[in-house]
Amino acid sequence: QKEVEQDPGPLSVPEGAIVSLNCTYSNSAFQYFMWYRQYSRKGPELLMYTYSSGNKEDGRFTAQVDKSSKYISLFIRDSQPSDSATYLCAMGRGSTLGRLYFGRGTQLTVWP
Amino acid sequence: DVKVTQSSRYLVKRTGEKVFLECVQDMDHENMFWYRQDPGLGLRLIYFSYDVKMKEKGDIPEGYSVSREKKERFSLILESASTNQTSMYLCASSSQGQPQHFGDGTRLSIL
Numbered sequence A: 001q002k003e004v005e006q007d008p009g010p011l012s013v014p015e016g017a018i019v020s021l022n023c024t025y026s027n028s029a030f031q032y033f034m035w036y037r038q039y040s041r042k043g044p045e046l047l048m049y050t051y052s053s054g055n056k057e058d059g060r061f062t063a064q065v066d067k068s069s070k071y072i073s074l075f076i077r078d079s080q081p082s083d084s085a086t087y088l089c090a091m092g093r094g095s096t097l098g099r100l101y102f103g104r105g106t107q108l109t110v111w112p
Numbered sequence B: 001d002v003k004v005t006q007s008s009r010y011l012v013k014r015t016g017e018k019v020f021l022e023c024v025q026d027m028d029h030e031n032m033f034w035y036r037q038d039p040g041l042g043l044r045l046i047y048f049s050y051d052v053k054m055k056e057k058g059d060i061p062e063g064y065s066v067s068r069e070k071k072e073r074f075s076l077i078l079e080s081a082s083t084n085q086t087s088m089y090l091c092a093s094s095s096q097g098q099p100q101h102f103g104d105g106t107r108l109s110i111l
Helices: none
Strands: A004-006 A011-014 A019-025 A032-038 A045-051 A054-058 A061-066 A071-076 A085-092 A100-102 A106-111 B004-006 B010-013 B019-025 B031-038 B042-049 B064-070 B073-078 B087-094 B106-110
Touching (some): A019 A085, A071 A085, B004 B087, B010 B019, B019 B087, B019 B106, B031 B073, B042 B064
Parallel strands (some): A011 A106, B010 B106
Antiparallel strands (some): A004 A019, A032 A045, A032 A085, A054 A061, A085 A106, B004 B019, B064 B073
16 A cells, blocks of 8 residues: 555646645654645645644635644645646655655646 | 756656756755655655655656755656656655655656
């Protein structure tokens, strides 16, 4: 079983929709959680970073971490065509020299 | 802003060649990483380094080696390139417990 599971999609939504992206994981030692956005032919860029459980909001983006269920989510409100990208979840443990464990990414298309 | 620079965006090499991919970061990060990214397989960790001259194998180190002689520079070496090493290669750097920052990748084709 892969340590981090993420539905690859593709996901296609109309402009203005609320998007929900999710990942599950198996290792309860993960302490910090990230979401990256990757546009075509570019490297992943950090979107959200949270430590331990709870919610974090940044503009139209909200990240949620539920450690009891080993489940993390990213919500995008009022989605825009510019949000069309691949979204990768990632998580790490403090003891692993900075190594992160990535989901395979969900491809999102927001159509006008 | 953190800057991770990969020396080439696109590279074409022949089978059997020795290939060097270079990565430089400007934030004095201890950790540096090399990944390959293939459709349907996601990001796979090849090697990483947590200090100068230190290296650790990732999940798919076979056919690759790395070099870290200076803190800011991390090189990935394909000892004898093969067609199954055609891929997008991504370099990243981080401080301990902090998110990784990525370069824009090198799209490598082995003919």
